[in-house]
Amino acid sequence: MTDTPTSFPLPTHRPEVVEFLATRRSNLAKAMEGPGPDVATRDTLLEIAARVPDHRKLAPWRFVIFENEARSNFGQHIATAFMAANPTAPADRAIFEGARLTRAPLVVAVISSPVDCVRGTPVWEQELSSGAVCFNLCLAAQAHGYGAQWLTEWYAYDAGVNAALGLSGNERVAGYIYIGTPTLPASPRVRPEPDSLMTFWGS
Numbered sequence: 095m096t097d098t099p100t101s102f103p104l105p106t107h108r109p110e111v112v113e114f115l116a117t118r119r120s121n122l123a124k125a126m127e128g129p130g131p132d133v134a135t136r137d138t139l140l141e142i143a144a145r146v147p148d149h150r151k152l153a154p155w156r157f158v159i160f161e162n163e164a165r166s167n168f169g170q171h172i173a174t175a176f177m178a179a180n181p182t183a184p185a186d187r188a189i190f191e192g193a194r195l196t197r198a199p200l201v202v203a204v205i206s207s208p209v210d211c212v213r214g215t216p217v218w219e220q221e222l223s224s225g226a227v228c229f230n231l232c233l234a235a236q237a238h239g240y241g242a243q244w245l246t247e248w249y250a251y252d253a254g255v256n257a258a259l260g261l262s263g264n265e266r267v268a269g270y271i272y273i274g275t276p277t278l279p280a281s282p283r284v285r286p287e288p289d290s291l292m293t294f295w296g297s
């Protein structure tokens with residue numbers, strides 16, 4: 095898809111966007127409920143999510159969408175993997191694990207799917223681009239008035255769960271993005287002082 099506008103204006107000061115970015119907070123997946131975005135809005139969110147810096151236009155990411163009963167159906171793979179790794183865990187833990195994706199009405203697994211190109215874009219850069227997709231999806235959801243949280247928890251790294259997800263080759267889960275209606279305002283979180291992050295080269 096090519097951009098619809100054929101030219102782009104120079105950046106202008108957009109105080110509302112600045113305020114949004116300066117005060118952004120994630121919303122807890124465990125404090126979300128329906129409704130989630132409708133189909134058209136969901137597709138808009140994913141289109142925005144894919145509008146990220148991407149060296150050489152490789153689009154080295156893809157989305158797996160979980161809605162409705164797909165969330166609990168996939169949860170059975172999560173529960174099975176958990177109980178296999180923790181055979182002495184109480185049975186109700188399997189129920190908890192199986193319900194993880196049901197915390198939000200929409201969950202999007204962002205899959206890092208790097209293209210193996212010799213002397214091309216390093217895989218590191220392609221994986222960074224996947225991280226940008228995750229965050230852009232969170233921002234897009236919140237700009238539409240939904241809550242969003244980027245989680246990996248343990249199951250993003252489980253081979254059995256990833257097989258059920260359909261990962262292949264060097265694909266990895268960049269994140270599960272939980273999107274829904276927040277039921278609680280976010281609380282303040284300590285942020286690093288910008289000065290503590292800066293050094294001035296040469297001084």
Ligand SMILES: Cc1cc2nc3c(=O)[nH]c(=O)nc-3n(C[C@H](O)[C@H](O)[C@H](O)COP(=O)(O)O)c2cc1C
Pocket residue numbers: 118119120121243244245246247248268269283
């Ligand atoms: C790659 C990645 C994975 C994350 N996984 C988890 C997770 O499994 N559990 C969790 O509580 N937070 C996780 N987080 C952090 C949350 O997304 C979020 O940043 C955190 O709740 C703080 O909120 P904030 O975005 O308002 O700073 C993860 C963040 C990133 C970048």
